[in-house]
Amino acid sequence: MATRRELFKSLTAGLLATRLCGNPLGLPIGCQTYPVRAMIAKDFPATVQQLADAGFENIELCSPWGYASSGFAPVAQYSGAQLRKLLGDKGVRCFSSHFSIKELRENLPRSLAWAKDVGLTQMFVPSLDGPRNPTVDDVKRLADEFNKIGEQTSRAGVQLGLHNENFELTQVDGQRTYDMLLHLMDAKLVKFQFQVSTISAGYDAAGYFTKYPGRFISMHVQGWSATERKIVPVGQDTLDWVKIFTAAKTGGVQNYFVEMDLPLMRASVPYLRQLNV
Numbered sequence: 001m002a003t004r005r006e007l008f009k010s011l012t013a014g015l016l017a018t019r020l021c022g023n024p025l026g027l028p029i030g031c032q033t034y035p036v037r038a039m040i041a042k043d044f045p046a047t048v049q050q051l052a053d054a055g056f057e058n059i060e061l062c063s064p065w066g067y068a069s070s071g072f073a074p075v076a077q078y079s080g081a082q083l084r085k086l087l088g089d090k091g092v093r094c095f096s097s098h099f100s101i102k103e104l105r106e107n108l109p110r111s112l113a114w115a116k117d118v119g120l121t122q123m124f125v126p127s128l129d130g131p132r133n134p135t136v137d138d139v140k141r142l143a144d145e146f147n148k149i150g151e152q153t154s155r156a157g158v159q160l161g162l163h164n165e166n167f168e169l170t171q172v173d174g175q176r177t178y179d180m181l182l183h184l185m186d187a188k189l190v191k192f193q194f195q196v197s198t199i200s201a202g203y204d205a206a207g208y209f210t211k212y213p214g215r216f217i218s219m220h221v222q223g224w225s226a227t228e229r230k231i232v233p234v235g236q237d238t239l240d241w242v243k244i245f246t247a248a249k250t251g252g253v254q255n256y257f258v259e260m261d262l263p264l265m266r267a268s269v270p271y272l273r274q275l276n277v
Contacts, residue, residue, distance in 0.1 A: 022274040024245040025253065029272050030058030032220055032259035034070070034098070037062070039262075041071030045086060050262070052090045055269035059087070059094050060124075060257045063111060066100035080117030096122040096218065096255065098163070101129050104149055112156050122159050122218065122255075124193050130167040130177075139177055142167075143184035150189030161191045161217055169201055178203070182212050191217035191252070195259075196244070197231055199224050206244050209251025216251035220259040223268065233264050235271025245277035 023029060031051055033040060039047040051059055064076035078086065087094055097120055099111050104125065115123055128142045150160040162168070162181065170177045182192065192215055196205045209216055223237035224230075234241065248256070258265045258272070 022272065022276055024241070024272060024275045024277040025248065025256075027255060028057035028093075029055060029269060030060060030255055030257040031056040031265050032060045032098075032257040033072075034062055034067075035259060035261050035265065037067070037071035039071075041074065044074050045090075048087060048090050048092060052092050054262070054266045055273070056258070056265075057092055058096075058255065058257070059092050061094055061097040061118075063097060063099045063103060063114070065107075065110070065114075066103035067098070080114075080119060083118055094118065095120055096124065096257075098124050098126055101125045101127065105145075108149060108152060112153060112158065115153075115158050116156060120158060122161055122191075123153055124161040124163055124218070126163040127166045127168060128162070128181075130170070132167075132170060134167070134170055134172055134177060136172055136180075139172060139180045140184060143181055147184075147186045147189055150186060154189055159191055159217065160189060161193050163193045163220070164195050164198055164203065169198065169203070182215060187215060191215065193218040193220065194251075194253075195220045195222075196239070197222035197224055199239070200229070206240075206247035209244075209247035209253070213250045214252040216248070217254050219248065219253055219256045221256050221268070222258075222260050223264070231260055231264065233260075233271070234258065234268035235275075236267070241271075241275060242277055245275070249277075 036047050061075060062070065062072045064072045097115065103111055128146060130138055130142050146162065153160040164178055168178045168181065172180065194205050194208060194216055196219060205219065221234060223232040223234040224239055225232045226238040258268050
């Protein structure tokens with residue numbers, strides 16, 4: 001029978017091994033597939049295999065209708081069961097996808113049916129595509145519209161979310177449109193997915209996660225070099241990732257997806273694997 005000391009050593013070794021495994025938040029490392037859209041247009045299964053070989057366990061897709069012209073049309077040929085099997089055979093999962101606001105406005109039932117068929121639990125819109133110089137009424141109108149879409153996705157058991165690009169980075173009378181949307185949107189019906197690279201425009205991920213606890217469910221991860229003013233591999237940048245992921249817990253982040261050109265995504269995996277937060 002093992003002695004108490006032997007049991008303690010075994011337990012300690014196990015805990016140490018767990019910590020050495022890394023992966024921030026204890027979550028599988030994911031990636032967004034938009035950067036490899038040209039590859040997907042040519043050979044979707046082979047592209048998924050490359051992402052799996054790079055070390056990604058989760059992938060975030062883009063709608064085969066809203067992003068058909070970007071290269072995602074081939075994804076529509078698979079039924080939900082076929083897609084899950086294809087991904088599973090290559091060792092990855094998909095529970096999240098991006099949808100254009102245009103397709104949700106024009107044919108939400110089709111998008112929701114596809115999401116349910118594939119087994120998605122999250123639907124994100126990259127931008128509400130509002131005007132470049134919005135008024136307060138513009139922001140209120142778009143927030144109300146998105147809340148109503150969120151009511152329908154919620155009834156279907158899918159969480160609606162909003163990314164932050166383009167329109168979301170505008171200002172109204174000196175106030176950030178993004179902050180207005182966070183206040184105007186229903187905290188249960190709409191969650192947010194933070195684009196870390198918006199630090200280039202002054203939008204700090206850790207600051208938002210701390211200021212709006214529980215409002216974020218996901219984030220897109222990019223390395224950013226403040227000295228070179230460009231996107232670089234995660235861990236080879238000037239961002240404090242321990243601070244970002246620690247704040248992400250407060251923000252409510254449940255998953256994250258690396259989103260850069262494939263070589264940069266590949267180069268980010270070793271750092272994320274050893275990062276303990």
